[in-house]
Amino acid sequence: MSSSAPEGGGPATARVPAPRPGAAGPGVRIEAARPAGRKPPRRPGAHGGRTPWIYLAPALVVLGGLLVYPIYQLGLISFLEYTQAQVSGGEPTSFQGFANYTALFSDGQFWQVLLATVVFAAACVLATLAVGCALAVLLTRVRALPRLALMLAALGAWATPAVTGSTVWVFLFDPDFGPVNKALGLGDFSWTYGRSSAFALVLFEVVWCSFPFVMVTVYAGIRAIPSEVLEAASLDGASQWRTWRSVTAPMLRPILVVVTIQSVIWDFKVFTQIYVMTNGGGIAGQNLVLNVYAYQKAFASSQYSLGSAIGVVMLLILLAVTLVHLRLLRRHGEEL
Numbered sequence: 001m002s003s004s005a006p007e008g009g010g011p012a013t014a015r016v017p018a019p020r021p022g023a024a025g026p027g028v029r030i031e032a033a034r035p036a037g038r039k040p041p042r043r044p045g046a047h048g049g050r051t052p053w054i055y056l057a058p059a060l061v062v063l064g065g066l067l068v069y070p071i072y073q074l075g076l077i078s079f080l081e082y083t084q085a086q087v088s089g090g091e092p093t094s095f096q097g098f099a100n101y102t103a104l105f106s107d108g109q110f111w112q113v114l115l116a117t118v119v120f121a122a123a124c125v126l127a128t129l130a131v132g133c134a135l136a137v138l139l140t141r142v143r144a145l146p147r148l149a150l151m152l153a154a155l156g157a158w159a160t161p162a163v164t165g166s167t168v169w170v171f172l173f174d175p176d177f178g179p180v181n182k183a184l185g186l187g188d189f190s191w192t193y194g195r196s197s198a199f200a201l202v203l204f205e206v207v208w209c210s211f212p213f214v215m216v217t218v219y220a221g222i223r224a225i226p227s228e229v230l231e232a233a234s235l236d237g238a239s240q241w242r243t244w245r246s247v248t249a250p251m252l253r254p255i256l257v258v259v260t261i262q263s264v265i266w267d268f269k270v271f272t273q274i275y276v277m278t279n280g281g282g283i284a285g286q287n288l289v290l291n292v293y294a295y296q297k298a299f300a301s302s303q304y305s306l307g308s309a310i311g312v313v314m315l316l317i318l319l320a321v322t323l324v325h326l327r328l329l330r331r332h333g334e335e336l
Helices: 051-078 084-088 099-105 108-139 144-159 162-172 179-184 195-223 227-235 240-251 253-268 272-277 290-300 304-331
Strands: none
Touching: 051 304, 099 304, 108 144, 108 195, 108 240, 108 253, 108 290, 144 195, 162 195, 162 272, 195 253, 195 272, 227 240, 240 253, 253 304, 272 290, 290 304
């Protein structure tokens, strides 16, 4: 390094040669000089994570109006004396505390309906998972054209409105004009007369409109499994059932958890199928589930407080199931 005094007697300055391209040592990064007074560019996430919430704000406002306020009103009415007299203005509304819940929990019919709802929902979930998983495995073993036909038929069943599907199933199993009784030789057997047969009929319809979700989801999960794993199981002499039980199902466990919890939530709050196919809950209320039971209490008996209390109980049960769902999703988040 050399220095020289400039003309005019000014102070001496050192001349440092500019580095040649590639002359910087390893790990050394040469940046261009930034003009004085200019701030560095803002890095992503510099807003402290507020940007996603800004984009979600409109949807959260809409969901708040559609969910939070009705839930608040439901909980409020469940603590009041709110019957037709209060609705019409003939009597003032009074606060009852937990009296509605006490009356509900002391009613034997409520526990019978709750038990029937749990058993019916469990049967629907198991049947839906069995049919959906079996058809998902079938989709992996058929050719493209039959697979496409089955997918379209399943999606058509899934897209059918619940009222339409329930009405069609009632006609199919009609004791006078239904083709199912004629094909099975059952004569004028009424499926909706007996308690068990009516629940079975509704179960068929619920499974028919619910299995496509399980089928498509599980099929996508099976297609994501490496083919080498399934080929290794086949070379080891494993049967199809053993391959499913020991190889495929464990690898699909996160997906099976998701579809199971979703099915529990959907089948626990069944209303339309029961109401349409059993004409409001069956003979003497033998086919009531919690949703239909709450509807009858609130609108048929004008006991809006009891109907709201049943709704709150259902909300708490489903909230517990949803929390389990979210916990399992978080636990298996990396696998999903």
